[in-house]
Amino acid sequence: MANLILSFILPPSKITILAIALFCILPLHAQKTGSDSLHVFDLSRSGQLERLGDWKYRFGDNPLWALSDFDDQAWGRLHPGKEKETNHGIRWYRTRVRLEGEQNDFDILAMYFSGIVSAYEIYWDGRLIHRNGGVAAVQAAEIPGDLLRVVKLRREWTTPGIHTIAIRLSNLHVHDSFRYFRIPLGYLSDIRDKLNEFMYLQLFNIGVFFFACLFSFALFLGGGRQRPYLMFSLYCLASVLGIGILAYQLLWNINIRYADSLVWLSYIITPLSGVLLAIFFILIFEMPRKYYHMLIVSVLAVVPLLLFDQSDPVLVLLYASGMALYAIRKKVPGSLTALIGILGLLAMMVFFYWGVVWYVYTAGIVFFIFCVMLSISRQIKQQNQQHEAAKLRSARLETELLKKHIQPHFLMNTLLSIISWIREDPPTAIKLIQSLAEEFRMINQISSQTEIPLSDEVALCRTHLTLMGYRQDVQYALEAQNLPGEEKIPPMIFHTLIENGLTHAYRSGENGRFLISCERNNGTVHYRLWNDGSQLEKLSRQPAQQIEEGMGLKYVKARLEERYPHRWQMDYGLRSDGWEVNIIIAQH
Known part of the structure; x- marks a missing residue:
């Protein structure tokens, strides 16, 4: 799950899960009572979103499983991060929510579904309220649905009391592993506001990386074509592409089959972005045995993808921190500033794990880019000073040589x-x-x-x-x-x-x-x-x-x-x- 929020460091590795991450980073409430994982939603409070999780599941297909009075005590229970289900035909998920208080007169409840599986049907108290694609037991019969759906709930459905939500689904056209998910429930206006906020946030992130890319490339063209500037420019470009994939799917809802294709593109962009960032630090820190370090960071960028099916930038950033410490010891200009920027990113990850995340990762982007640019400017300053000193020495020695000849x-x-x-x-x-x-x-x-x-x-x-x-x-x-x-x-x-x-x-x-x-x-x-x-x-x-x-x-x-x-x-x-x-x- 960490790779969801770290998309500002490296492009996202899973487009479908990244969309779900939208509501993983929001201030959601998850109150439960009893041992049966009953969610509680206060209708009188606006601005809250309840993450519907703690699902019970069962493989197979039976229309009775949609009923609210069906006994699901014998069903298995999903656990975050432990299930990796894929291509098992039809399955059902069930959970319950208790609505309390008085509903807002000017709004209705809704649920937000983002890239869960190929096709699904949503049942509210046994009533089919939404269908996305066509659920089937074999791939030939399954019809892939759209990536994003906002399911509106009529006012007469959302009376105070306990309600059962059942999902009938299949996942035969998505090659990515299916994992535990949480579905946000809240007022429609709140869901749209959060979507817009997240969309604007991603556009801002794209803008930060885009201008950093242009600035770095300008330094490369006008600053003696030094390779570190080119590497950082390419890293920013890869980040623009990675975050752009997320923004694209939020702006234009696409069929999940095509979204699944974007996952494979992210599998290339994400490790490549990490390698480019590490190469930038290797070059700017003047590390000895450069190709040796490049090989190590390439392995660190790819191994998490191969072992855990996700790209985690933590290993690359930790290795970059070690290189920054080496550069500080060697008194490389700007190395301390770069280390502060790297540690700022790592601190942001810790804040995410602690739940302090709202707008933090965008602040992390700005802070990191600022530190890198400050580090580059200090190196440019030293290079200019060395160049001027070399010109003075050259002029003095030139005069001495001319005097020698006459x-x-x-x-x-x-x-x-x-x-x-x-x-x-x-x-x-x-x-x-x-x-x-x-x-x-x-x-x-x-x-x-x-x-x-x-x-x-x-x-x-x-x-x-x-x-x-x-x-x-x-x-x-x-x-x-x-x-x-x-x-x-x-x-x-x-x-x-x-x-x-x-x-x-x-x-x-x-x-x-x-x-x-x-x-x-x-x-x-x-x-x-x-x-x-x-x-x-x-x-x-x-x-x-x-x-x-x-x-x-x-x-x-x-x-x-x-x-x-x-x-x-x-x-x-x-x-x-x-x-x-x-x-x-x-x-x-």
């Missing part, structure tokens, strides 16, 4: 090389001057940009290697493999790494070889920069901190973080045949 000793060494070549080989001196001018021109052109075409970066690297080759009177070669020319990267990434290689890998007068390659795989772009050099063995014996703290590597990391926040990895080290730097960038 600092006196760099120019002095280059000019000395030019003087030397002018004396020995004037044409080579001219080429050196041209290379120096070209490198300064390219650096000045791209340094202020956040990204440039990969082909421009490779051209800058080749220009720098040509310049350094002239200065050192050696040959430096740069090979490119599988480089997509249209790909864009932050400027001077490989230029900086190649400059580090020239500084640390080669002896004076030693030729050098560099290789840049690119590979796409499973939504990532993998760049690999390799170089040889006789000094690498000596470099490998240096502490890693001396390399880590170099300004060049800091610049590379700052540029990567600025352009690809939290979506890049870089490692480097000595391989068997040279020095290798790997940069892996996750695509949107």
Whole structure:
């Protein structure tokens, strides 16, 4: 029964039972006297609804069972949650109600029937007062009725005293298990008011989820296409569809055979909704071993459906609470707010079990959505702060690199090389001057940009290697493999790494070889920069901190973080045949 009220968290798993849940959450009265489960209804009090339960039942068919004076002491008694009857042919249910007081002059009594079984007949004191569909012992003869019925009771039928209600029914076209039910009895105006209130409540719930869906999808489109926003948007969409099924059946009464088909749709929507919500928390909490957690929540969402024939979100929410606690420990922004929202949902379930339920679950929706959106906003705030900090670091390091290229000793060494070549080989001196001018021109052109075409970066690297080759009177070669020319990267990434290689890998007068390659795989772009050099063995014996703290590597990391926040990895080290730097960038 818990899944009835938790439809705001996950879409309903049983459409027919959800409609009955309408009156399970209303302030109903259930007074009984004696051991024979006699219901009492005060005719002088409006606004009350008596849930007719504690049914006696018997399989078979006998018209005498409808009579009020029939002795049903030997009949079995239904118990909530214990019976799972289906496809047993015709059966009868009986219960009694005592009407007290004076009936309202301007209203009549009515009973509300919602998705009980395929077909049924209602008897009041032995009198057939309503028929929905055609009751039969075999499926071929049974005629499925409508999902919802409000049965009006004439004033002359509802005089003060004890009355017997008998139901003749069959359930051969509904594949869902038939369970214990309660039928609300009350004034017609009160029943209609409660139906309208519940309908408006569901429309409000749909509106909350719908706008949350649109907002989350807008964040996904305009916020770097981050998958957590998409997952929450899909979760809200699934909730809209699930609650929309309930609203649809309340607005347009349909044949129970088609309503039964909606049950199978809910069997898909409900677990899927739970999985989407859990994946959202897995991604936004930055959980390690994400696919492992996704597998667990998928099992938690499906197992209750397989074992208990209903989808219960409690297990998924408890697991999400555990992930939120982990995120709080790791100081993930917004994790505490998300935990409060999850605990609010769980508290709402407790209130339901205690009977404090009127409008609580709608308040739970609003509170949960508010907490999630607040959690998202805090993460966005932190991401913006990190992005701005990365831009500041990048600008500072960019300035340092530019200063490095124009600092006196760099120019002095280059000019000395030019003087030397002018004396020995004037044409080579001219080429050196041209290379120096070209490198300064390219650096000045791209340094202020956040990204440039990969082909421009490779051209800058080749220009720098040509310049350094002239200065050192050696040959430096740069090979490119599988480089997509249209790909864009932050400027001077490989230029900086190649400059580090020239500084640390080669002896004076030693030729050098560099290789840049690119590979796409499973939504990532993998760049690999390799170089040889006789000094690498000596470099490998240096502490890693001396390399880590170099300004060049800091610049590379700052540029990567600025352009690809939290979506890049870089490692480097000595391989068997040279020095290798790997940069892996996750695509949107």
